[in-house]
Amino acid sequence: MKSKSSTSARSAKKSTTKTGAQIIVDTLIEQGVDTMFGYTGGVVLPLFDRLYDAPINFVVPRHEQGGCHMADAYARASGKVGVVVATSGPGACNLVTGLATAMMDSVPLVALTGQVRTELIGNDAFQEADTTGITRPITKYNSIVKDVKDLARTLREAFYIASTGRPGPVLIDIPVDVAVNKCGSAGSVAMDLPGYKLRAKGHAKQISTAAQAINKSKRPVLYVGGGVIIANACEELRAMAEEAHLPVTTTLLGLGSYDQNKPESLDMLGMHGTAYANYAVQECDLLIAVGARFDDRVTGKLATFAPGAKIVHIDIDPSSISKNVHVDIPVVGDAKVILRELAGQVQYQERKVWFKKIAEWKKKFALRYDQDSATIKPQYVVEQICRLTKGEAIITTGVGQNQMWAAQFYKFTKPRQLISSGGLGTMGYGLPAAIGAQIARPDATVVDIDGDHSFNMTMTELATAVEHSLPIKVCILNNGYMGMVRQWQELFYGKRYSKSYLSNPDYATVARALGAVGITVDKTKDVPAAVKAMLKEKKPCVVDFRIEREENVWPMVAAGKSLSEMDGLDILESMA
Amino acid sequence: MKHIISALVENKPGVLAHVAGMFAARGFNIDSLVVGRTEDPKLSRMTLVVVGDDRVVEQVRKQLARIVPVVKVQDFAGQPVVARDLMLVTISAPPEKRPEITAMIDMFRAKVVDIGPKSLMAEVSGPESKIEAFVNVCKPYGIKSLARTGTIAMPRQTKTEV
Numbered sequence: 051m052k053s054k055s056s057t058s059a060r061s062a063k064k065s066t067t068k069t070g071a072q073i074i075v076d077t078l079i080e081q082g083v084d085t086m087f088g089y090t091g092g093v094v095l096p097l098f099d100r101l102y103d104a105p106i107n108f109v110v111p112r113h114e115q116g117g118c119h120m121a122d123a124y125a126r127a128s129g130k131v132g133v134v135v136a137t138s139g140p141g142a143c144n145l146v147t148g149l150a151t152a153m154m155d156s157v158p159l160v161a162l163t164g165q166v167r168t169e170l171i172g173n174d175a176f177q178e179a180d181t182t183g184i185t186r187p188i189t190k191y192n193s194i195v196k197d198v199k200d201l202a203r204t205l206r207e208a209f210y211i212a213s214t215g216r217p218g219p220v221l222i223d224i225p226v227d228v229a230v231n232k233c234g235s236a237g238s239v240a241m242d243l244p245g246y247k248l249r250a251k252g253h254a255k256q257i258s259t260a261a262q263a264i265n266k267s268k269r270p271v272l273y274v275g276g277g278v279i280i281a282n283a284c285e286e287l288r289a290m291a292e293e294a295h296l297p298v299t300t301t302l303l304g305l306g307s308y309d310q311n312k313p314e315s316l317d318m319l320g321m322h323g324t325a326y327a328n329y330a331v332q333e334c335d336l337l338i339a340v341g342a343r344f345d346d347r348v349t350g351k352l353a354t355f356a357p358g359a360k361i362v363h364i365d366i367d368p369s370s371i372s373k374n375v376h377v378d379i380p381v382v383g384d385a386k387v388i389l390r391e392l393a394g395q396v397q398y399q400e401r402k403v404w405f406k407k408i409a410e411w412k413k414k415f416a417l418r419y420d421q422d423s424a425t426i427k428p429q430y431v432v433e434q435i436c437r438l439t440k441g442e443a444i445i446t447t448g449v450g451q452n453q454m455w456a457a458q459f460y461k462f463t464k465p466r467q468l469i470s471s472g473g474l475g476t477m478g479y480g481l482p483a484a485i486g487a488q489i490a491r492p493d494a495t496v497v498d499i500d501g502d503h504s505f506n507m508t509m510t511e512l513a514t515a516v517e518h519s520l521p522i523k524v525c526i527l528n529n530g531y532m533g534m535v536r537q538w539q540e541l542f543y544g545k546r547y548s549k550s551y552l553s554n555p556d557y558a559t560v561a562r563a564l565g566a567v568g569i570t571v572d573k574t575k576d577v578p579a580a581v582k583a584m585l586k587e588k589k590p591c592v593v594d595f596r597i598e599r600e601e602n603v604w605p606m607v608a609a610g611k612s613l614s615e616m617d618g619l620d621i622l623e624s625m626a
Numbered sequence: 627m628k629h630i631i632s633a634l635v636e637n638k639p640g641v642l643a644h645v646a647g648m649f650a651a652r653g654f655n656i657d658s659l660v661v662g663r664t665e666d667p668k669l670s671r672m673t674l675v676v677v678g679d680d681r682v683v684e685q686v687r688k689q690l691a692r693i694v695p696v697v698k699v700q701d702f703a704g705q706p707v708v709a710r711d712l713m714l715v716t717i718s719a720p721p722e723k724r725p726e727i728t729a730m731i732d733m734f735r736a737k738v739v740d741i742g743p744k745s746l747m748a749e750v751s752g753p754e755s756k757i758e759a760f761v762n763v764c765k766p767y768g769i770k771s772l773a774r775t776g777t778i779a780m781p782r783q784t785k786t787e788v
Contacts, residue, residue, distance in 0.1 A: 182640060183640075183643065186640065186643065186644055186647055187647055187648070187651050190694070191694040192640075193638075193640070194639075194640075211694060243694065244636065244668075244669075244697045245635070245636055245693070245694055245695050245696050245697040245698075246694050367692070368688050368691070368692075369685065369688035369689050369691075369692050371688075372681065372684065373685060376681075
C-alpha cells in the first residue's frame with residue numbers, strides 16, 4: 051500500500067512538472083484560444099514544438115505584420131482576444147505596426163514574443179531587440195517573464211488586461227530559457243494587478259443629469275464611436291436612441307453600431323462625413339458622445355466644434371474625457387450598463403423642427419456621384435458590392451480614399467461589420483484583416499475594399515488566404531495613385547503629384563500566380579457581373595477595378611477647418 | 627501652475643521607463659521626478675513636479691492612472707503638504723573664509739558633511755525656495771559642484787507648519 055501511494059504521488063508530481071512552453075499552450079487553451087496567428091523562429095522553437103499537436107488552429111502569415119493584423123481583425127470580427135506569436139528581434143519588430151494599429155482602435159490582442167536567453171539579454175545577442183522597450187508606448191501593457199514560475203500568472207493577466215476595460219494589445223516577452231525551463235507546479239496563477247481597476251457602472255447622479263439634459267434638449271445629436279461596438283452595447287444604443295428620439299451619427303469605427311437605413315441615422319461625421327451629420331453637430335444644443343474620443347478627424351477645428359452644445363461624454367476610459375474637448379457631463383463606465391440606465395430615464399420628445407431641418411439637409415446634401423460616367427466610379431463599385439451582398443458582408447478596408455468610399459457608400463446595419471484601421475490609418479490593413487475576419491466568421495461574406503497602394507503593401511498575404519482556402523474577396527479600387535495623397539496634392543499642393551504614384555502589376559495575373567482567382571474590370575457596365583462572379587467564388591478572389599483616376603472624396607473638411615466649412619458641397623448638389 | 631503629483635507604483639522593471647516615456651510622448655513637462663522605495667517592498671513612490679494649467683495636469687493625472695502598474699495617483703494641489711528637496715553642494719572654502727561660510731550654513735540649518743583643504747560640502751534640505759536661497763548665498767564663494775534631488779512631498783495631518 052505504502053509503495054503504491056508513493057508511486058502515485060510521484061507520478062502526480064511528474065505530471066505537474068511542465069516546461070514553460072507547455073505552460074504557455076495550456077494557458078492559451080484555458081483562456082479559450084482555438085485560433086492563433088504567428089511566425090516561427092529561433093527562440094520560439096520550444097513553443098512551436100508544443101504547438102505541433104495542440105488543438106489550436108494555427109495560421110502562418112507571410113510576414114509578422116500580416117499576422118498581427120489578422121489577429122487584430124479576428125478579434126474585431128469575433129469579439130474574442132486575438133493571439134499572435136513572433137520570434138525575437140526582427141519578428142517582434144515586425145509586430146510594431148500591428149500593435150500600434152490595435153492600440154489606437156482598442157482591440158483586444160495578446161502578442162507573445164520570443165526573447166534571447168535571459169543571460170544574453172543586453173549583450174546585443176543575435177536577433178535581440180528590446181521588445182518591451184520598443185512596444186511600451188503602443189501596448190496597453192507589456193512584460194518580460196524572467197522566471198518560469200511567473201509565466202502562467204502573467205499570461206492570465208495578459209488576457210484579462212487585453213479584454214477588459216478599454217481593451218488593447220498586451221505583449222508578453224518570453225526568453226527561450228524560460229520556455230525550456232521546467233516548473234515544479236503550475237507556478238503562481240492568481241492574478242496580481244493592484245494598479246488595474248475597472249469601473250463598470252456609471253455614477254448614478256451623472257447618468258440622471260445626462261438624462262435630464264437629453265430630455266430638455268431641443269436639438270440633440272448622439273455621436274457614437276467604436277466603443278459601443280466593443281462594449282456589445284448596440285442593442286442598448288438603439289433602445290436609448292429610440293426611447294429619447296435622437297438623431298445618430300457615428301465615427302468611422304462606430305459604423306454598424308446603428309442601422310444606417312433608419313431615418314434617424316446621420317451616417318458618418320467628420321472630415322469625410324456627411325454634410326448633414328456635420329451640420330447637425332455644429333448646430334446641436336446637446337452632443338451625447340458614447341465610446342468616442344473626439345479625434346481631430348471627427349472634430350475639425352476644436353475651437354469652433356459644436357459651438358452651441360452642452361457635451362455629455364460616456365466612456366470607459368477616464369483619460370478620454372475632456373482630453374480634446376471640454377465635457378460638461380462626463381459619465382465614466384461601461385456603455386452597455388450606462389445606456390441601459392439612460393434608456394429608463396429619457397422621455398420621448400417629438401423634436402419636429404430639428405428633425406425637419408435634418409431631413410432637409412439629408413435631401414440637399416445626400417452623398418452623390420456622377421452616375422453617367424463611362425469610366426468606373428469607385429462609389430458605384432461600393433454601392434454594387436453593398437447591393438449584391440444585401441448589405442450583410444463584413445467589409446475590411448485599406449486606408450485612404452478606398453476606406454472613405456467604403457464608409458460612405460456601404461450601408462452598415464450590424465456591429466462588427468466594418469473592420470478598418472481608424473486611429474492609426476494603417477495602409478495594408480485590408481487584406482490581412484479580411485483573412486482574420488474570415489477565419490473568425492467562416493460563414494460570412496468577407497470583402498476587402500482596398501486601394502491599389504494599400505494592397506501593394508501586404509499583398510503577399512494572398513498566399514496565406516490561398517493556403518487556408520479562404521473565400522475572401524478583394525476589390526481593388528485601382529486608380530494608380532495613392533489616391534488620398536493625390537487628392538490633397540490636387541487641392542493643397544497645386545497638383546504637384548510628388549511620389550504619389552507607382553507602376554502597379556496586373557493584379558489579376560498576380561492573383562492567379564498565387565493560386566487565387568483574378569478578374570479585371572474596366573467598364574462601368576461590367577461591374578455588377580464581376581461582383582456577382584466574385585461572390586460566387588469559393589477561392590480567394592481579387593477584382594481589379596480600374597476606376598476613374600482622379601476622383602475625389604466629397605465632402606471634405608480640410609485639416610484645421612471647422613466642421614461646417616466643407617468643400618465639395620456644390621459638387622454634390624450639382625448631381626442632384 | 628506647479629503641481630506636486632504623487633504616484634504609488636508597482637516596484638517592477640519598466641515602470642519608470644513607462645512613466646517617463648508617457649510624459650515625453652504626450653509632451654508634458656516634468657520639473658522633477660523622484661523615485662524611492664516605500665514601507666511596502668512591492669511598491670515605490672514617484673513624486674513628480676509638473677507645470678501646466680488645470681487641463682494639462684488633469685490629463686497628466688489620468689494618463690498616469692491609466693498605466694497598469696501605477697496603483698494610485700494623487701495631486702497635492704490645494705492641500706497642505708510638506709514638500710522637501712535635498713541638496714549636496716561643494717563650496718570653495720579657503721581657511722580664512724570658513725568661519726563666515728559655516729555661520730551661513732548654520733543660519734540655513736544646513737550641515738557640513740565633508741571638509742577638504744580648499745572646500746567644504748554642505749547638506750541642506752527644505753522647501754525648494756530655501757534651497758534656491760542657499761544656492762544664491764553660496765554663489766559669491768564659488769560653487770564647485772552641486773547635486774540635488776527633486777521634490778518629495780506628503781500631505782499634512784495638521785493645517786499649520788510644525
